Amino acid sequence: MSDKIWLSSPHMGGNELKYIHEAFDQNWVAPLGPNVNGFEKDLEEFLNANVKVAALSAGTAALHLALIECGVGYGDEVVCQSMTFSASANPIAYQGATPIFVDSEKETWNMCPITLREAVSDRIAKGKKPKAIVVVHLYGMPAKMDEILAVANEFDIPIIEDAAEALGSTYKGKACGTFGRFGVLSFNGNKIITTSGGGALVCQSQQDKDYTVFLATQARDEAAHYQHSHIGYNYRLSNICAGIGRGQMEVLLHRVNARRSMSIFYQDLFKGIPGVEVFTEKSPDFYSNHWLSAIVIDPTMTGITREDLRLAFLEDNIESRPLWKPMHLQPIFLTSPYYGQQVAERLFENGLCLPSGSNLTDESKRRISQVINKIFKVDKLTK
Numbered sequence: 001m002s003d004k005i006w007l008s009s010p011h012m013g014g015n016e017l018k019y020i021h022e023a024f025d026q027n028w029v030a031p032l033g034p035n036v037n038g039f040e041k042d043l044e045e046f047l048n049a050n051v052k053v054a055a056l057s058a059g060t061a062a063l064h065l066a067l068i069e070c071g072v073g074y075g076d077e078v079v080c081q082s083m084t085f086s087a088s089a090n091p092i093a094y095q096g097a098t099p100i101f102v103d104s105e106k107e108t109w110n111m112c113p114i115t116l117r118e119a120v121s122d123r124i125a126k127g128k129k130p131k132a133i134v135v136v137h138l139y140g141m142p143a144k145m146d147e148i149l150a151v152a153n154e155f156d157i158p159i160i161e162d163a164a165e166a167l168g169s170t171y172k173g174k175a176c177g178t179f180g181r182f183g184v185l186s187f188n189g190n191k192i193i194t195t196s197g198g199g200a201l202v203c204q205s206q207q208d209k210d211y212t213v214f215l216a217t218q219a220r221d222e223a224a225h226y227q228h229s230h231i232g233y234n235y236r237l238s239n240i241c242a243g244i245g246r247g248q249m250e251v252l253l254h255r256v257n258a259r260r261s262m263s264i265f266y267q268d269l270f271k272g273i274p275g276v277e278v279f280t281e282k283s284p285d286f287y288s289n290h291w292l293s294a295i296v297i298d299p300t301m302t303g304i305t306r307e308d309l310r311l312a313f314l315e316d317n318i319e320s321r322p323l324w325k326p327m328h329l330q331p332i333f334l335t336s337p338y339y340g341q342q343v344a345e346r347l348f349e350n351g352l353c354l355p356s357g358s359n360l361t362d363e364s365k366r367r368i369s370q371v372i373n374k375i376f377k378v379d380k381l382t383k
């Protein structure tokens with residue numbers, strides 16, 4: 001069997017171990033310390049939008065704290081993009097609130113601003129104004145933030161920007177994760193950079209950051225003894241993991257360039273294959289880190305379904321995966337309200353994520369091309 005080609009695998013830069021050794025040398029083996037502070041500073045400088053960053057144990061934890069800080073509680077409603085990973089929606093349920101799912105638009109695959117407006121208006125008409133809006137930058141593609149922010153401002157509802165997949169992406173030149181009341185980053189093992197597991201909450205003020213860190217460290221009031229007037233969480237990032245993060249920040253721009261060149265690799269590969277659309281930016285306002293490269297196959301034109309291609313890849317030990325199954329189709333969320341048509345559903349039916357790692361070799365690319373050319377019967381001589 002050939003070596004496995006992963007969808008997206010960790011890619012170390014080289015200095016990660018140096019920062020981990022420093023932590024051991026200074027005995028900062030704890031969920032605080034110089035690497036945590038350094039990693040936060042690196043992220044703040046990279047995002048370059050006057051934001052404050054709180055490093056946390058996961059992107060999911062960041063979403064949870066963002067909802068709490070937006071005042072989401074039992075019985076509330078929160079609007080959420082349906083086409084996403086379950087971690088965007090689960091923390092809404094942690095709070096005992098109900099997600100209101102909204103469909104995508106076809107250009108960015110992210111929340112449709114028109115449907116968002118309909119959903120918010122209808123929820124208000126039914127008697128409840130949503131407490132927050134969770135918008136996602138899927139696979140690194142920025143959502144239509146101007147239009148979405150216009151709706152949020154019209155109704156005075158805070159935006160929580162799930163930028164877990166979009167570190168290094170920009171919209172009109174401004175970093176994804178810095179537009180909302182809060183932004184969420186993830187450093188899980190499959191993301192564009194990793195701390196093995198970790199996340200961050202991007203805040204608009206030092207006050208918000210301080211409160212985030214307070215909640216993330218068990219909400220200890222100022223006192224010599226343990227004193228609590230809030231429910232706390234244990235959500236801070238380990239100083240060891242943050243050391244990995246500092247090493248990864250040194251190579252982030254290289255990782256973005258490598259992922260973007262994987263997208264160009266697929267654009268070239270599918271150029272001569274009608275009926276396959278490679279997911280790309282539709283205007284220069286959008287700059288995607290192309291965390292994952294994705295395609296949509298029209299089976300009526302190609303005679304091939306996304307499942308045919310997935311299985312062909314699998315046969316050569318190459319991992320690929322259908323696009324996110326929309327949340328409104330998930331068994332656990334079937335009773336949650338949904339607004340939209342079938343944009344997300346169609347994407348799920350016909351879409352596939354392809355190997356996109358920043359560390360794929362020429363040999364891996366050759367194997368990927370071979371499977372694609374074989375299944376779509378591309379005559380190499382005429383290409």
Ligand SMILES: *Cc1c(COP(=O)(O)O)cnc(C)c1O
Nearest residue numbers: 058059060085087088164186188
């Ligand atoms: C990865 C991811 C998350 C969760 O981040 P973790 O660090 O794994 O908890 C949330 N939302 C989206 C869209 C993601 O891709």
